[in-house]
Every structure is written in C-alpha cells, then in structure tokens.
Amino acid sequence: MANTPLQSGHGHIYGPGKSVKSEGIIPVWLEQNGSRVMGGLIDLSAKIDGTNKVRAFWPKSIRTATPCYEGSTKHTYIPMPTYLVLEAVSAEGTVVKIAKGEGLPLLVDGMSLVKASDTTKKVTVSSANIAIDTDGFYKLTITANAFGTLAAGDVLVLETVAAKKPLGLTKTNLIYDGMSEDELDATKLNVVLCDAGRVIADTAPAASAEMRAALQTVKWEDIY
C-alpha cells in the first residue's frame, strides 16, 4: 500500500492521572502519504505567545492534525492554536461562537486573537468574556466591530506579542500526528509529524486558508 490511512483519535492524551472523558474515536486522517519520518518534541511548558504555555491551551490532549511549526531549536515543534468561527458575526455583533471540543485548543485568559485573513484587528481574551453554551461551544463576548465582520468557517489564530503577525501563519509546515505510547508525567511530548496526506476538514482542527496554502501537500476534504 503506497498510501496508508490511519486510525486516528484525539491524538495523544497525556499527563499524570488525568481523567479524560472520551467521546469515542473521531476519524481525522483519510490517508498519510508515507511521510511520517519527522519526529521531535513539543515542550508543554513552552510559552507560545510569550505568556501562555502550550499546556494552557491543550491541558489534556492535542487532536491529531493540529498545525505545528518548527521552533528556533531543531526538532522542537510548536502547535498552533486555531479557532473555528461557527456563525457569522456582523460589524455590530458582540458574540463570537467558537468550536470547542476534545483535543481542540482552549481559549486562554490574556491571549490575543486575530482573524487569520485580517490581522489588523485583535481581541484580547479575558476569562470574564468567555462563556460555554449548553451545546458545548464557546461564546466569546467582544466589543462591536472588534474583528470587523466574521463569516462561519473563518479561523481565528493567536497573535504574537512582539510581532504583529499571527503566530506561525506563514511558517506552517507540519501537522501533528498521534503518539505511539503514553507517558505518565509529560512535560515534553515525543511527536510524529506528517506533511502530506488527506484529512477530513470537518473533524480536523481548523486550518486557515493561509495555513493550507503553506501546506500544499495536505488536502482538507469535506466528508461529513
């Protein structure tokens, strides 16, 4: 078999004594094109945006196919928090509905969000502005026009503190894939990465058009 579809779940579940409620297997990969040759570390205590650690965004697990990029040290990788907008928001709208699920990044107090396609407007997230709907998605309260308008399917990404460019947006080159073994007290994750194949767009973590353009060997396919 030249191409190998993988059994995919929520990615690696880690941490000592963490109780993770599993919602069953969520298939993400349709196939990987035999390019699972890169490996390295994700440092859970690394500060992604200069303030918030990786573990703050993913306290229990990272869903497979989360976009990553290589950090300043070789073979260390930084996963990129991405957030899928569920419903359109007008310029007057003050509530943004954002997907939340097992293995997807949390909204973290103090983080700054920008629209992947328009990085000029940012919103600083405060825990007071975050609510969770009974259906399980985030409702982020913003001031009107803070993002401009948003459409369903837009992707929000983390903004770096220093540069006015969203983190890793132009550096996206790898996709995180599941671990092969559990660790009891993980501060660093051994990760396997893949940069070619097909993923299910609905179940994979959100990837903006910019990220997809940077990863031309990966196809996002609408299945469900």
Place this chain on the structure above:
Amino acid sequence: MAAFAYTSNFQSLMEMAGLLSNEQFSSFLEDVVFPYQSGPERDTLGFRVLPLKPAFDMTYAALQRNSHIQIMAKHVALDAHAVPEPTQGAEALEGTIPSVATNITIGKEDYLHEAQLLMNAELVGTPLVEAAQDMIASKLDEKFAEHNARASYMRDYVIFHGKYEITTTNNSGSFFNVEFDFKVPAANKIAKTSTAKWWTDDTFATEGSAADPIADIDALVQKLEDRGFDKSNIVIEIGFKTFRALCRHSKVREAIAVFMNPGASQSPSLAATTYGMSDAQLAAQLSARCGVEFIVRRFVTAVPKFDVKTQKFVMNEQTGFVEGTLVARPKGEVGEIHATGHLMVGGPGDSIHSSGLYDGGRILVDYNCNLREKVQIWDTEEIYLYVLTQGKNMAYLTTI
C-alpha cells in the same frame, strides 16, 4: 519472556491467529465468525434470496409483474392458429447493483494495546491463537452487523417507498443522488389531506376532525382486491409508532366497539367501551375488523454525522419504513435480492495479505498489513440490491 518477543517482533494479528492463507481465513469466517453473530439479523421478509451472480456481472435484471390478473387462452377455429398475445405480465427492470463497504484500521498504537491484551489472555491460560481469533471475530462481527443493518434498512425502504434512494441523509459522507425506482403506479397511492389526515401532526397527538382510518384502510386494501387479490393474501406493513397510535385512535376504538358488539350503545361513547383493552387486544381486533394481517416494522438504525458545533458525532436515526404510511402488499414474495460474488485478488495469502469469504461468499473480507507503517486493515465489501418485482401490486396510504 514471551511477552517481550511479541512487542519486539511485529506479528500481524492474522499471523497470531494462525490465519495466513485465503482458505484458512475463509474457513475461519464461515466456521467461527458466522455463528458468532451478535448484532441484529438481516431482514429478508418478502424477498427471495437469489443465488450469487458472477463477480464480474454487477447488473441486475428482474421482471416487474404488471397485473395479478391472469389472461386466458382464446378459442380459435379448428384449423386456425392462435391469436398473438401481448406479454402483458411483465416489464423489465434493470440497472447496476450498488456495493456496500466498511473497514477496520488498526494503527501501531492500537496494535500494541491489542498485543498486550492477547499476551494477558495467554498468561491466564487462553491459547494465543484462540485469543487472537476471538479478537478478530469480535471486530469483524461489528462490521457484519453494519452490513446487516444496511440490508434491513434497504428492505424496509424499498417496501415503503417503492424505490431505493441513496441520499446525503442515509449515506452521509459517501456518494448520493442515486435512485432505483420499482415503478409503483401513481394511482396506487392515497394521500389524506387537511382534516381527513388521521393526525394533524407527526407526533400523533391531534386527530384530524374528519379522519376515518377504518374506511381508509378498507380503501387501501381494495386497491389490491381490485387487482384480483383476496384479503387473505394481502398484508399491511406499518411503522411501530403509527400502529400504536392507530390502535388508540378514537375512530378505531369506536369501530372496534361496534365490531365486537354490533349493538353497542352510542352513549356515553363507543370509544369508551374499549378503554379496558390493551394495545395488543386492540391490534388483534383491528386486524380482525379489517380482515388483513398487519406487519409492524421496528428496525431503527443510524448514520453518524459530525456536528461541528458540539464537536461530536451525532447518530442520525434512520428507518427504512415511513411513520404515517401504510403499505398494502401481496402476502409472500414481492421481490428478489440480487447479489454478486467477489473477485479474490492476489495469491494464496501471506502474512501481509489475505482474502476471505463470509456468509456463503456474500461478503468479501480483504486483509492488508503494511509492514512499514505497521498498519493493519480489514476491508469488507458486499454487492446487492433488494429489487421489488411487485411494485405494481403495491398500494400506499399516507395518513399524516
């Protein structure tokens, strides 16, 4: 230590189970997995299972009976030839038989867990081969249950629609917009409207003010009687919720009261005299009053669909039967199940590939093990279609 050997040498599950050749795998499927069946059985009620067609012929051809009424031979003069007769008894149905498939994929991580379980089983005395076979059987059995569910769904769908449709709803995530129409005449379909509906909502809560279910059932049955069928040779298929609501319908209760006691008093109400009867008793009396057997359909299956909002798979429940619809059909066979055999590609089987046949060759199971990726995949495939050959002798009543 034996445990170390299994984790340091990648042995496929099939290898552990001693199933390397196609013959061994086929025997295992027939002898071990087939009797294992834990899921719902395949429903073929009213359909004749035809022998498998050759694997290369994925088409079906069936005869649609035009009329139940038999034409008769004509008198001719002594030296005359017979008058040519039209072949009015049949019309051809033909098309391509669709396939159904599932798969199981076991990645390296899953494999390590499976191998650990097998080693544990061996430690407590279950032979490795037996434990591995049991593991494979239980995994495959789940997939065969999915095959059976699709078949039972198709059976009900064909009966209740007079056609089979593959849609985005019942085949989410795969192909759609395919239809096999078995040609039920429009004249055989009765639809109640406005206040004549039995219920004005689809929860069966509010009865239509002018509803008369008994008269409507009589009219439905008459559609087939007019084609020469005796009532004893007619059955009505109905969804379980509709049947329950029908038995409790006030007009039906009244009719049953009069049927059981022709001199029943109109006061305080006829329906009140049946309040002591159970659903089963009401059902028996309804069947007796209408003079036909009711076949209640109950099979509910599901198609998973990913809900982005909740980030969960939602199990969209599906029934092949349609609540609110009654189908009158001839008793006995109304169709045929056309299916093909399978091409067994490859050699005699080895540690990385094996093919096996299940259920008399109905389902093909292909096993592949990618040694480089350490991924094992079982693919199952089946090619069949429930073909309704008595479409013109079916009658439909829509009540909501």
